Amino acid sequence: MTDNDTTIIASPVLTAKDFASDQEAKWCPGCGDHAILQQLKNVMPELGVAPENVVFVSGIGCSSRLPYYMATYGVHGIHGRALPMATGLKVSRPELSVWVATGDGDALSIGGNHFIHTLRRNPDLNVILFNNEIYGLTKGQYSPTSKIGLRTITSPSGVIDQPFNTAALTIGSGGSFFARAFDRDGKYLRSILKRAALHKGTSLVEIYQNCPIFNNSAFEAFATPDSKADKTIYLEQDKPLVFGKEKNKGIRLDGFTPVVVDLDKEGLSTSDLWIHNEADINKASILARFADVHDKSEEVVPRPFGVFYAEERVTYEDALTEQIRDAQKNGVASLEDLLKGESSYVIK
Amino acid sequence: MTDTKKTTRQANVTSKTSVSVLFAGDSGDGMQLTGTQFANTVAVRGSELNTFPNFPSEIRAPAGTIAGVSGFQLQFSSKPVYTPGARFDVMVAMNSAALKANLKDLHRGGIIIAGTEGFDEKNLKLAGYPDGANPLEDGTLDNYIVFPVPVLQFTREALKESGLSSKDVDRCKNMFVLGLLYWLYTLPLEGTIETLQTKFQKNIQLAEANIKAMKAGYFFGDETELFANLGRFDIAPQKQHGTYRRVTGNEACAIALTAASKKAGLELFLGSYPITPATEILQTLAKKKKYGVKTFQAEDEIAGIVSSIGAAYGGALAATNTSGPGLALKTEALGLAVILEVPLVIINVQRGGPSTGLPTKPEQSDLLMAMYGRHGEAPMPVIAARSPVDCFYTTYEAARIAVEHMTPVICLSDGYLALSSEPWLVESPDNLADITPRFQPARKPEDAPYLPYKRDDRLVRSWAIPGTKGLEHRIGGLEKQNETGNVSHDPENHELMTKLRAEKIARIADTIPLQSIDNGPLKGDLLVLGWGSSYGAIKTAVEQALEEGYSVAHAHLRYIHPFPKNLGTILGNYKQVLIPEMNSGQLIHLIRDAFLIAPVGYSKVQGVPFNEMEILAKITDLIKES
Numbered sequence: 001m002t003d004n005d006t007t008i009i010a011s012p013v014l015t016a017k018d019f020a021s022d023q024e025a026k027w028c029p030g031c032g033d034h035a036i037l038q039q040l041k042n043v044m045p046e047l048g049v050a051p052e053n054v055v056f057v058s059g060i061g062c063s064s065r066l067p068y069y070m071a072t073y074g075v076h077g078i079h080g081r082a083l084p085m086a087t088g089l090k091v092s093r094p095e096l097s098v099w100v101a102t103g104d105g106d107a108l109s110i111g112g113n114h115f116i117h118t119l120r121r122n123p124d125l126n127v128i129l130f131n132n133e134i135y136g137l138t139k140g141q142y143s144p145t146s147k148i149g150l151r152t153i154t155s156p157s158g159v160i161d162q163p164f165n166t167a168a169l170t171i172g173s174g175g176s177f178f179a180r181a182f183d184r185d186g187k188y189l190r191s192i193l194k195r196a197a198l199h200k201g202t203s204l205v206e207i208y209q210n211c212p213i214f215n216n217s218a219f220e221a222f223a224t225p226d227s228k229a230d231k232t233i234y235l236e237q238d239k240p241l242v243f244g245k246e247k248n249k250g251i252r253l254d255g256f257t258p259v260v261v262d263l264d265k266e267g268l269s270t271s272d273l274w275i276h277n278e279a280d281i282n283k284a285s286i287l288a289r290f291a292d293v294h295d296k297s298e299e300v301v302p303r304p305f306g307v308f309y310a311e312e313r314v315t316y317e318d319a320l321t322e323q324i325r326d327a328q329k330n331g332v333a334s335l336e337d338l339l340k341g342e343s344s345y346v347i348k
Numbered sequence: 349m350t351d352t353k354k355t356t357r358q359a360n361v362t363s364k365t366s367v368s369v370l371f372a373g374d375s376g377d378g379m380q381l382t383g384t385q386f387a388n389t390v391a392v393r394g395s396e397l398n399t400f401p402n403f404p405s406e407i408r409a410p411a412g413t414i415a416g417v418s419g420f421q422l423q424f425s426s427k428p429v430y431t432p433g434a435r436f437d438v439m440v441a442m443n444s445a446a447l448k449a450n451l452k453d454l455h456r457g458g459i460i461i462a463g464t465e466g467f468d469e470k471n472l473k474l475a476g477y478p479d480g481a482n483p484l485e486d487g488t489l490d491n492y493i494v495f496p497v498p499v500l501q502f503t504r505e506a507l508k509e510s511g512l513s514s515k516d517v518d519r520c521k522n523m524f525v526l527g528l529l530y531w532l533y534t535l536p537l538e539g540t541i542e543t544l545q546t547k548f549q550k551n552i553q554l555a556e557a558n559i560k561a562m563k564a565g566y567f568f569g570d571e572t573e574l575f576a577n578l579g580r581f582d583i584a585p586q587k588q589h590g591t592y593r594r595v596t597g598n599e600a601c602a603i604a605l606t607a608a609s610k611k612a613g614l615e616l617f618l619g620s621y622p623i624t625p626a627t628e629i630l631q632t633l634a635k636k637k638k639y640g641v642k643t644f645q646a647e648d649e650i651a652g653i654v655s656s657i658g659a660a661y662g663g664a665l666a667a668t669n670t671s672g673p674g675l676a677l678k679t680e681a682l683g684l685a686v687i688l689e690v691p692l693v694i695i696n697v698q699r700g701g702p703s704t705g706l707p708t709k710p711e712q713s714d715l716l717m718a719m720y721g722r723h724g725e726a727p728m729p730v731i732a733a734r735s736p737v738d739c740f741y742t743t744y745e746a747a748r749i750a751v752e753h754m755t756p757v758i759c760l761s762d763g764y765l766a767l768s769s770e771p772w773l774v775e776s777p778d779n780l781a782d783i784t785p786r787f788q789p790a791r792k793p794e795d796a797p798y799l800p801y802k803r804d805d806r807l808v809r810s811w812a813i814p815g816t817k818g819l820e821h822r823i824g825g826l827e828k829q830n831e832t833g834n835v836s837h838d839p840e841n842h843e844l845m846t847k848l849r850a851e852k853i854a855r856i857a858d859t860i861p862l863q864s865i866d867n868g869p870l871k872g873d874l875l876v877l878g879w880g881s882s883y884g885a886i887k888t889a890v891e892q893a894l895e896e897g898y899s900v901a902h903a904h905l906r907y908i909h910p911f912p913k914n915l916g917t918i919l920g921n922y923k924q925v926l927i928p929e930m931n932s933g934q935l936i937h938l939i940r941d942a943f944l945i946a947p948v949g950y951s952k953v954q955g956v957p958f959n960e961m962e963i964l965a966k967i968t969d970l971i972k973e974s
Binding site for chain 1: 590591615681822
């Protein structure tokens with residue numbers, strides 16, 4: 001395509017600063033987006049990809065301004081359409097590292113159709129979904145992930161729409177990777193971003209992101225020291241689902257229902273608990289539903305963070321490349337062949 | 349063909365210049381295959397040819413009804429032909445619905461070959477004839493030459509020892525008719541025999557049955573007394589020597605995109621969503637993987653174009669194809685392509701609208717949408733193809749303009765061109781214009797900063813694709829600062845960028861050919877100005893009017909935005925300008941707007957192409973009136 005070598009590996013001396021563009025981030029002070037941007041810059045040098053081989057694609061919304069702040073290639077598209085734009089780019093240029101910055105409105109409302117279809121096709125994209133459960137850029141309307149009852153400027157009496165469960169939607173759409181992270185926990189977020197980057201296929205990372213202006217403290221329960229340990233559970237491959245300040249609580253499966261057990265009171269050991277397995281789609285589906293397990297409208301199981309599901313599956317672009325390679329096994333057809341076609345005839 | 353020399357009686361053979369034939373029957377009667385075979389045979393023999401299929405939008409409309417009639421019209425000739433014929437000379441009617449649906453377009457005195465089994469009581473009722481009425485018997489066809497042929501009975505007799513099921517036997521009846529038509533027009537059977545042998549490679553029994561039915565039709569012509577007075581016809585082939593292929597407009601579009609990608613040294617990416625009548629472009633390109641073509645069947649029209657924009661951003665020759673409803677869905681993305689200034693080809697195969705409208709019928713009603721159908725001021729080139737073969741050249745030109753001027757380009761075709769076919773003298777790669785992408789080379793750290801929106805003297809920006817070291821930059825749909833491409837809400841800057849985007853497209857007029865006069869005097873009483881698929885009808889009508897001594901000329905626009913630089917001068921050379929359009933008058937708006945003249949409009953909004961007789965009548969009326 002050009003004579004520029006696209007295979008150069010980034011020199012190991014690159015730092016987060018090398019991935020910062022000259023544009024000042026114009027998000028509100030205190031917005032979770034700043035933290036996510038910082039972790040993306042932090043993780044980039046660890047991936048060994050040269051900045052010129054990285055592209056950030058976005059749609060519309062606060063999150064979608066992110067490409068302007070990365071010193072990589074970036075393209076800011078139209079509302080909801082980041083995923084097909086990124087897919088076209090990735091299919092055309094499989095060697096590039098393609099990232100998508102999107103939000104709950106961009107990905108799940110106006111771009112909902114692209115969301116489900118991209119996931120089932122599985123192009124190798126890293127999709128960072130900033131979920132703040134609100135529309136920020138348009139100033140505070142409810143989003144498809146807003147909780148029922150949330151009072152906003154367009155739901156003065158409270159939201160009556162059932163919100164999307166991003167994890168369940170991802171897994172239900174045939175997504176090959178789902179992870180959840182949190183803007184407040186930078187180190188963990190960075191580790192999840194790295195996992196997403198290394199996963200071959202569409203990696204969907206839902207980041208709980210605080211909007212301090214229009215939906216402040218939506219995720220406070222998972223952040224405050226008082227409740228954090230009891231309300232969250234961090235997933236680790238092959239490890240039991242343990243949580244609590246004293247690490248004395250765990251999750252067991254009662255049939256298909258997750259139940260919280262107290263290891264001390266019930267005399268159980270961690271080996272009696274649910275052992276996390278990212279490759280198990282059935283377990284991932286139940287993890288995805290943790291947020292929906294209620295008792296008298298209270299969530300009764302902690303909210304999972306980490307990699308729910310990771311499946312190694314052929315990517316769309318690799319499958320297409322393979323078909324093209326197969327069609328060209330006897331050589332690339334020429335322009336003469338093309339123009340002449342297969343049913344030409346000669347008039348003498 | 350030794351077999352056919354068993355002629356018992358030599359029928360007279362009359363020479364003719366042109367014949368237009370319609371094969372019409374029920375959707376399940378195989379008329380498209382029959383027509384295609386007939387077209388291939390006359391094409392390979394060297395005749396000039398133009399074909400047009402006409403079928404219902406339902407896959408299987410109720411059998412025997414008018415809605416279920418499927419037709420294939422073709423004109424073949426010793427001289428160039430540009431339409432399938434305003435009216436046909438011969439109609440094959442496999443059933444009474446086919447006759448009823450098409451009789452109005454048969455020349456008075458024309459030939460009807462009627463499959464009598466399709467005129468039984470049940471079929472007549474389904475076609476809506478009153479009780480007891482049968483056009484083959486009641487004298488209503490006295491102005492035509494009617495040959496009732498029990499096609500099904502003869503096919504069954506011919507194949508009674510074939511061992512095939514009665515269903516398979518009956519399905520061979522179209523081959524009987526084809527054989528009869530080959531006899532009537534003194535055409536060879538070999539081409540079709542070969543095709544049938546290849547098509548039914550895995551079922552030799554079926555191949556042989558079809559061939560036998562065709563030969564039976566041929567011998568029937570020879571042996572029956574039915575055609576004794578009519579005799580046979582010969583249309584001498586006149587085509588100049590060379591290598592040809594028959595292409596439809598949609599095929600030609602697909603070939604052109606692939607050729608342009610090869611010539612430009614780019615990979616072709618087509619993001620597309622199936623829509624009638626544009627789908628064959630996606631289908632054809634999906635089979636071009638050996639040329640490295642990547643097709644992406646998207647989840648919707650929007651993803652179709654947006655994926656193409658992504659591919660264009662990455663350095664591919666990117667295209668999307670659609671029809672009116674799809675173009676409407678793509679309009680926001682068109683604006684994005686305009687502001688990003690990336691190359692993109694949008695092929696819009698127009699159909700009758702609004703809304704779902706007439707999915708299988710042509711119309712030229714998307715011109716103003718192509719010109720203006722975007723929010724904000726988002727100008728882009730618009731060009732239009734005039735014939736199936738011209739779909740190749742126009743699409744290729746769209747790709748050239750897109751790549752060399754870094755802009756989306758709308759290439760207009762329509763449902764008529766999409767499915768019509770004509771022979772194409774196979775183009776040599778050397779004759780195709782060069783297409784030169786202007787990729788921005790890599791930049792060293794000590795070089796001046798890269799400016800994504802710095803323009804050359806044609807106001808074209810460079811193509812800086814990901815993977816190029818030192819050019820990392822961010823662009824998007826937000827208004828951008830001149831040259832740097834950084835987000836800018838500065839009032840003067842927005843006005844400047846709006847003007848720059850418009851001027852960039854206007855300057856394309858410096859690189860496109862001047863408008864030519866297709867036929868007729870350079871000055872005169874009347875100029876017929878057309879665009880798109882009305883070319884054949886206007887061409888034929890103007891030829892006829894010139895023969896009759898009228899002072900009339902024909903100019904046909906390929907470039908609608910920007911117009912060729914000399915168009916205003918040309919329009920001033922005639923006392924009157926006539927603009928026929930398959931819409932309520934859209935080009936006429938653009939011409940009035942650009943040149944402040946008052947052309948005469950001629951509208952036809954019936955989902956049916958103009959025919960040459962209509963245009964000729966309009967020409968002669970206008971000149972006589974003035």
